[in-house]
Amino acid sequence: MKTYLMFTAKAFSNQMAYRSEVWFRLLGNFVTILIQVAIWKAVIGEVDVGQVSIETMTTYSILNTLLTALLLNGISGKVDSSLKSGSISSELVKPISYPLYLLFEGLGGSVYQLVFTAVPSFLIAWLYFGIMPPASPVFLAAYVTALLMALAISFLLGYLVSLIAFWFMNHFALSWMLGGLLTIFSGSFLPLWLFPPTWEGVAKLLPFQFLGYVPASLYLGVIPAESILGVFIAGIIWIAILLLIVQWLWKKAISRLVIQGG
Amino acid sequence: MTLPLFFKLVRLLMKERMEYRADFLLSIFAQIIAYGGDYIVIWMFIQRFDTIAGWNWPEIAFLYSIGLFTYALGASFSFVQMRDLEEQVKNGTFDSLLIKPVNPYLFLISRGFNLGYIAHILISASVMIWAIIQLDLKWTLINVLYLILSVISGALINAGIMTLIGSVSFVWVRSGFLFNLFFRLKEFISFPLPVFGALIQILLTIVMPLAFVNYYPAAFLLSKDILGLPTWSMWFVPVVGPFCYWVAYRAWMGGVNKYQSAGG
Structure with missing residues (x-):
């Protein structure tokens, strides 16, 4: 466990090298929230759609913009580059679990994003747009639990894509597809109750x-x-299903691993 | 870098892509799903709210498609080239470009000419044609000419901004974060400009003229009222793109002259 936490710490400190870019990330998040809030303002009031007030939709937009920064998105890119460079062979001979290594390294990035992007963005958004408090302490606890589930599912989906890429050798295409599905079905801009x-x-x-x-x-x-x-x-059922799929694919992938680099 | 040489290069790039035909087709399919997702979300949104700032679904689809189409045209000769410049400057491989007896800018953009945007073009052109049929626009010669010129200008605005970001590599080495910011800012023009406040409208018109990429041309073609501007002002649109691109090109060449290799 201690070894894996070291990977988390390492990933965190690697990101620290790019501290100066934090301002641009904050600006980027601000812009995304600003756009979404403007669109909601443009339509709310004209049409009565129930369960939609500008405060609700502002909060919804802020929470989802910040969540996007925390999710583990870089997994398939990372596996892809070690597949193409061949460095995956040296990763595999190490006495550690490769998927766990990926998970903990990814978490280092998420912790960094939490501290340097999500929290400051939250404060800025709170001051500028206003954020509603959680519906109740119970819902706050449920939200935090759901965040952990989101981390797990985003990791598993990214890892699934990188395993499928063992066969297709084109993780970009698979990531694009996953991105398209997420755009539509995650409801991160348009909530499901308005579908x-x-x-x-x-x-x-x-x-x-x-x-x-x-x-x-x-x-x-x-x-x-x-x-x-x-x-x-x-x-939890989804996490279990995805876990089973990646376990099975991982066994298959390892046995047909073709190293591209030398 | 003459035109026949460029076409020869494109033919070679095409051949290179077709070596991995299945892979290329998979990429096209994937990108159509990705952008289809964007269209579907906006469509669902308008299903619920009917219009955004007075624009209905075919009008928004037209607006969004011009944005995507011009981005794809501009990006095919600038995005990957400019994004990778950071890496080339860092590793010092950019130096090899400077000893070639050709204009380094023209060589860089032509060598990296990216056929990967064919999917963007396919989906945006299809939706644009669908929207045009739905909208029942009057296709006078002037309107057709105006649309073509606007698309060229929009592509040049996109390419100009990306070229300018690329030239930052010569000064700061890192520039990737500016591309991320650009993609965030580009979201503004997925929706009609009046959705946003006056300050944003001014910024998108004067500072970073993204509104000229699709909003102004679409608004003129759809006869939307833009702050009571006279009709002749529509002819600003085709001029902005070449101007932006020229400024960016000068800045890029200026950057090259200042450039000192970071690699060793």
Whole structure:
């Protein structure tokens, strides 16, 4: 465990080298929130859609913009470059678990983003746009739990893509596809309750909602208290399914690993 | 870098891509899904709210498609080239470009000419044509000419901004974070400009003229009222792009002259 935490610390301190770019990241987050809030302001008031107030949607936009910074997005790129350079062979002979190494290294990046991007962005957004408090302490606890689930699912999806890339050798294409699915079904901009009914039905059957809609809706208390347990069970089932798939693919991938670099 | 030489290069790049045909097709398919996702989210949004700032779905689809189409055109000869400049400056491999007896800028953008944007072009052109049919626009010769010139100008604005960001590598070495910021800012023009406050509208018109990429041309073609501007002001649109690109090119060449290799 201690070894893995060292990877987390290492990844964190690597990121520290680019501290000066923090300002640009904060500006980037601010811009994204500003755009989303402006769009919500442009339409709310003209149409009464229920469950949508400008305060709700501002908070929803802020939470999701910050969540995006925390998710473990770099996994498939990392595996891809060690596949192409061949350095994966030396990673594999080390007496550590490669997936756990990836997870803990990714978490180092997330912790860095939390401290240097998410928290300052949250404060700026709070001062400039205003953020609603969590619906209740119970919902706050549910939100934090959902954040951890989001981290787990984002890691597993990224890892899944990198394992599929053992066969296709094109992780960019697979990442693009995953990105497209996330754009639609995570609900990180347009919440699921505003989807057309069929699309909402499909989105609720998929794991992508846990990377946008679920955490923010729990924070806001849009998901009723009695449904929280059901949502969490669904999340745990998804994590279990994804874990089984990646375990199985990992065994297959290792046995057909072709080193490209020399 | 003459034109026939450029076309020869494109033919070779095409051949190179087709060596890995399945891979290339997979990439095209993936990017169509990715951008399809953007279209679907905006479509779902408008399903719920009917219009955004008075623009309905075909109008927004038209606006968004001009943005994507011009970005793809501009990026094909600037994004990857300028993004990788950082790495080349860091490793010192950029130096080898300077000893070639050609204009380093033209060589860099032509050598890296990126056919990977074909998917962007396919999806944005298809949606644009669909939107044009839905909108029942009057296609006079002037309008057609105006759309073509606007698209060229929009591509040059995108390419100009990316070239300018690339030239930052000569001074600071790192420039990747500016590309990230650019992609965030580009989101502004996925929606009609009046959605945003006066300050943003001014910034997107004068400081970073992204509004000229798609909003102004689309608004003129769709006969939307822009702050009561007279019709002749629509002809600013085709001029802004070449001007931006020229400024960026000068800055880039200026950067090269100041450049001192970081690699050893």
